[in-house]
Amino acid sequence: MTSPSQDERIRRTVAGTNLGNNRDSTRQHNLSTVLRLVHSMAGVSRAQLTRATGLNRSTIAALVGELVQLGLVVESNLDLAQQHGRPSIMIEPSRGALALSVNPDIDVVSVALVSLGGHIVNPVRFHTVRAPSVPEVVNIVKAVYSGMRTSLPAGHRIMGVGLAIPGLVDPVDGTVIEAPHLGWRDEPLAALLSDALKLPVIAANDAVVGARAQATFGAGRDVSDLVYLYGGASGIGGGVISGGRLISGATGFAGQLGHTHVRSGGAACTCGSSGCLEAEVTREELIAAVGLPAGETENLEEAVMEKLQQEGSQALRDIIERQVQLLAVGLKSVVNLLNPSMIVLGGFLRILDRAAPDALSEALRAPGTRGPRERVAIELAPLGEDPILVGAAELAFEPLIRNPAGFLRFHDDDADVPLSFA
Template structure:
């Protein structure tokens, strides 16, 4: 029995390697798969046949010959199923329907009033999900799962333990959604989802060590070290919006004082800009428009936010020595007015050896980093019973 179990495990590992390569490098031939994996051609052919039976790949025409018969090329079937990724913000819900390679098929956005009740938020979230489920094309696997990024601390059971800006504590979000929609649901911190989204599809592709900083109503960070999402001992890492940058500063809803997000978040910026904006349009987009129109007051507020953003990022640089820092979420749209101030602070305050090989980028996916990563979580869970996750880079 043990021998059989060992052989099945080896087969699953080999299958996972082949599938990883097909996802990332198709179209690709059987011979190339054998060469890149080190597996025999017979083994690759067997695994490819199984994946074709599972509707996860198909053959297309022949490729270029290297001297013999032209090889038949294989393509990963990205439309074999679809996934939903959700960014559950404090004042918005942003959700997308993607195929199995993360390409967006349909997208919905809904605004939320600040301080909306849990019941209201859940009702709006379920409405977004129903819209996307109805929009999914027919496919062999249908909707394979839902991923949701939330601005707070989550556990392995998919409960939102603490989301101060939402006003949520101990909300069993995964259970509530699975009971409603009867499909797998994955809940994670939205900055973790954003980090994965940028690593897979955005500015972080090919980078092993990066920190994604999600700046919206609050600030969260997703940390990828040596190609792995770092979660900490209990899975709660990344709450850097609540590091203190003012020892005797403002009180925060988390219970601390002087938290970084009280000075460098969208919420902090809009509080400072309150007198500049119309009562019914106190939004980041309106402040950006003022700055674009040449308003010195709006420009000065972005400079101030950039300064405080740079202070917090300097601490991150000095602690982690990352290759890449990515500024994401809604602040990604204000790069023109924030970037210079952030870089100026980093250049003067961070340790020189730490910034020597550092790159600072704004999110390549803009405000879609979280939804892309959340969808990726759902797809990964779908494949979990078909493969074992293996980090295989070529």
Template sequence: MGPDQVGGGLLRSEGGQDVRSSPGTLNGTEGLRAQNLSQILTMVHRHGPLSRSELTRRTGFNRSTVGALVLALTGKNLVRETEPTGGRVGRPSPIVEANPGIAVLAVNPDIDALTVGVVGLGGRVHARVRRETDTLPTLDDTVRLTGEIVADLDPVLAGLDRLLGVGIALPGLVNAGTGRVLVAPHLGWRDTDLTGPFGSALALPAVAANDASLGSLAESIFGAALGVADAVYLNGSASGIGGGIVTAGAQLVGSRGYGGELGHTLVSPGGSPCHCGRSGCLDAEVRLERLLEAAGADGGGIEALERLLSGDPGKEVLAEAERQVGLLAVALVDFVNIFDPELIVLGGFLGSLVGFAGARLEDAVNEASLAGRVDVRRAALGPELLLVGAAELAFQPLLASPA
């Protein structure tokens, strides 16, 4: 079931037409109205701008119901309506767009830098600031630096209609329900409250989840995996490699919410030691700093790697890149055999490797896997990927209950 679908019984809409209601929602007019507002807002947030006639077609509501719901959302300043452009025959249907001035802060801490963004409804990134750190940041350091960046973003924030909260994409095991970090091994954060300090410092409600899981969510909604029911996503950052699995349109999260640690797949027995205690994990063998060190580069992150691979990288970088592509292919073959996806999406510095040798990587995966052919694509959202994913997490309360 996709993000805009609902299931369950039938109830009477505001316009008199039978419409579907989700199991577990309140019956009656107010419960139905709240559900319908949620459906319209989520639809224009994730797929908009959409005309009223298109909303009518997608929801199955009648025109008067859609008109009433859009009017209610407009009154709350959550959506805006504009007249369509172009010469169309007949009465034109107004275009409904989520208000990008309703926004959240998105935070992505990593071992080499802190990235903070302002993201509006519709996935619009108003601002993105990446600030490199000289030493491994503590949680307190990260909260303090986030506050400094947010203060610098005041001109952007002043132009918003409303700031709702904070979404945090963390490279580690995060309990999204409690906001606690079980372990962020490369950062050295263990068994600590994550959302509490951010919420207190920024005076906003804060939510958090694993960065790769949020990247998978963002690519499924706005990016390369849009409309794909079965996909595997891998993100490569300075901290390492994490993953996300979407099967039958739903994210696989596991019994405790920690599913998707695909970086700890064995690709080189007896290879480099991994922080998990084993040797030869994908996370230990395929690393951003190895590529940068091969070029003699000191920091710069994924942007530096992009410039490096797009120019004349030199023999040492080429050799290291080819080595990593080969080991990445080993892991991807395992994922294809286990999950049978139709698509693999690679983000972060793994996306840079797709740009470098995407065709060879895809061929190697398809030649060795048991299943049918799978596409390997680069993440579409680029450096904004994890910010958009973190923002989606923070938008969930509003999307679920815009009333």
């Protein structure tokens, strides 16, 4: 598959935005468009911005100047890729513009600062012996965050908190409606965190934010029809991007792909049904098969790949073959329903594709297959939970990117004060 040029990617990003008409809204739109480009490309040249937006060079220079003043971008070295043409100044996202990402799960609370451009600054995985309660998550995040703040450079600014939840989240107020593996129901975690940290908090489902990260920075950045399937401690979640847009459904709960039915008379599921994908294809079964302690997931992928090289791995092979076949059943439904051009597998689902290379693609593309299953590509998300943390930060950055100057003016009163002045 050929990858579109950087200019083509930029053109698509601009096409998705709205260059405004009257003077004030034009400036706001243009500022937003430029910041979105710099953020999603993690840096562009002035020349690329000029070509992509169709704005003249002095307008681009003024917009970039304003973003520099706002502390959101920096101008840096010459663009070395353009050695043959005229050198152009590179505009990069400021490392001081930060979001706090939080992802609680049944055995760990992940917390990280993520800078504009999607760079994870200092991830912390706080392990818990059992599923944390909501007050425990608030206390853990508060403690970890105050530890992080001591090492931040002067002049940094925390724009907000993105909260990725392994469960259903009310898209209006961020209430966790249900996170069955955590045992949570109707929990106002976003409001409690906002109170504790004095920062705006935006919450969403973890797989949905993972899909968003894949679409902005990952394997799916050039793909407008993408399904992201993420397997973690709390089952399997999905995010669907169709026609370049994240599908949310009538009440924000679209993409519950873990509850796709894959086996009649199958295992009981937390949703009350049975034979759901996430009840049949579980990380815990793989952990037990390689003899790691429960919840020991950091080295699971390596442990599985190593064990497959050894004698006596037949039991593990059988488990993987069974999980791959059931995952393929689920993916066939997904592909027939949504016709994506790419499926990105994250979390422990990566292992199934690595351990049985081509088995998934073969199951999806049985000989003679026509229609949506004919051309779909399967890609693996980067290792670890990073896409979830990067995607959670996107939640916090979105209001800033939509209206950079307005957002910062509005939040000036309760701005995060740089530590050097504290």
